[in-house]
Amino acid sequence: MRKSTLEEVAAAAGVSKMTASRALRGAADVSKKTREKVLLEAERLSYVGNQLALSLSSQRTNLVAVVVPSMLNIVFPEMLAGISAGLQGSGMQAVFGISDYDMAKEREIIRDMLSWRPSAIIVTGLDQPPETVRMLQHADIPVIQLIDLDGTPVDFNVGLSHGKAGEEMAAALLAAGRRRFGYIGCGLERDLRAGKRKAGFEKVLRENGLSFQHERVDGAYSSIAHGKQLTMSMLAATRDLDCIYYSSDDMATGGAFACLELGISSPGEVLIAGFNGLDVARALPIRIATSISPRRQMGEAAATLLLSASRGNPPSEKVIAFYPEITGID
Amino acid sequence: MRKSTLEEVAAAAGVSKMTASRALRGAADVSKKTREKVLLEAERLSYVGNQLALSLSSQRTNLVAVVVPSMLNIVFPEMLAGISAGLQGSGMQAVFGISDYDMAKEREIIRDMLSWRPSAIIVTGLDQPPETVRMLQHADIPVIQLIDLDGTPVDFNVGLSHGKAGEEMAAALLAAGRRRFGYIGCGLERDLRAGKRKAGFEKVLRENGLSFQHERVDGAYSSIAHGKQLTMSMLAATRDLDCIYYSSDDMATGGAFACLELGISSPGEVLIAGFNGLDVARALPIRIATSISPRRQMGEAAATLLLSASRGNPPSEKVIAFYPEITGID
DNA sequence: GTGAAAGCGCTAACAC
């Protein structure tokens, strides 16, 4: 069955398209009687407005484009949930795209999304290649780069410094007396933020005359199973370690499982340190150290920011900085 | 800077809108020279096509609407990743909405999405209220109900029987010699599928003259922390149990953590049984039983289905059934 | 191989 149009609703109600349009949008100056008649006919005809026509005509959409690298790492869905919640009630609608950590794919997704003329766009990270940056600049809408703060934003920037997060974790672990460090990570060539954390961590180690004594890094996607496997491998090779820093909490959770299976006392003998503050890491039977990243709040902050921007209240600050809280040490 | 239009590109290239349109879409009958000129000018003007105008004019969109209840339970993002992957390369674009397990919210999201005139719509589960069902029927596009099979579909149906999954898990546990069962669940009034699994499980218990001897059910959202807490509470009250069935694997993972902390031998003394086959459950230092639900494959199957439907190849079957595999028993 | 005219369904702007 063909979808009915505003014109048909208007005809059925015996008014013009314009009056029907006003009635359906709840405009003030429509007589009560007319409004009710229009709403009744719309209901009877199962009328569903056409956003394509609406947006084309009014030159604005209620769309916010969001591009994330993955759905398989829970932090991104959590961020999306934050964005979605922050947009709640504003009439804005988030549209998500997944780039699979692939810059070329990200560029194509952004291009696709821009062709829908969204009111704003949120992308992950600050490390887009020049061509993508150019597209974003040309889009002439608020651009929010989310999660990371280490770099030069195109427009708005909401996130935390991953370099600093690594530094602070290293400092906290040193202060707690740990000295013999290992590193276990995954997909650093894709997950640039994990790389920044590692670099920050290493910087502080170096300043203290130390370095990672053992490393296991491979190109696979971050996962619990992988963290477990790499930890097993490292602990089979050496026990001369009192702390392992992981690229993220899922990897660290795998590390905790490895310790449990091997019967290695943790945090006593080896302290496991991750990043994110995932639920799973907090419920673990052994205590692990982590930096809690407020990803839901970052999503909400981004939503709030772009709502005020698109309402013409230019936010005073282009950058909103968050600070991860370190837990699980002592 | 205002976005440039097809008309401007055409003017710059010295051709008509129509020719520019053909060149940009890669139509066959445009001379090579003309095409190159148009592409060059489009590039120079940073031209980005306008999908609003395109879709309004051509009366079709490349949009697939998808509504999920939550982003905080990893199974839904995994399903979305499957849909997104299945759509890859088809030119179709998935648009996601989150209902928060709220039927009224789901209805409004579906209404919103339909106003964009998507080519198909995918919703979670089969238990939409009549008004929502009516909207879906009126939409006159392929409707896919995903994940669940226990009910009457509006149109297409891809999923598994959660009732059966519960039955089969109970049967398998009984076959393995377990007799004294507990149940721990969360949010069953929202998560109807968890309720169906429980009902199936209880049915088989009843047929064997058994029942759940202990239950802990509350209305919170499913989580590892919650599963741990409810398990602690149950095991503090009784040890007269040899198996606990959980509403899902995250709850079950919490249960496994509880056993580890309490030093209860598992699966020896108490077997933990969940549902989904989450990565975390598989990497756990103790073995737990679970039904592995192929959520990514279900997403991909839905994508494949609607692609063939929208290409005019009516799929022969309206229902695609998946069967979860039970692991971790013996 | 290219172009002109009509129209997709709606809203903005203005008239009454």
Added chain:
DNA sequence: GTGTTAGCGCTTTCAC
């Protein structure tokens, strides 16, 4: 309070 006119940016259709 309601209607009219014009037009959003593209594709469809048909003509050349």
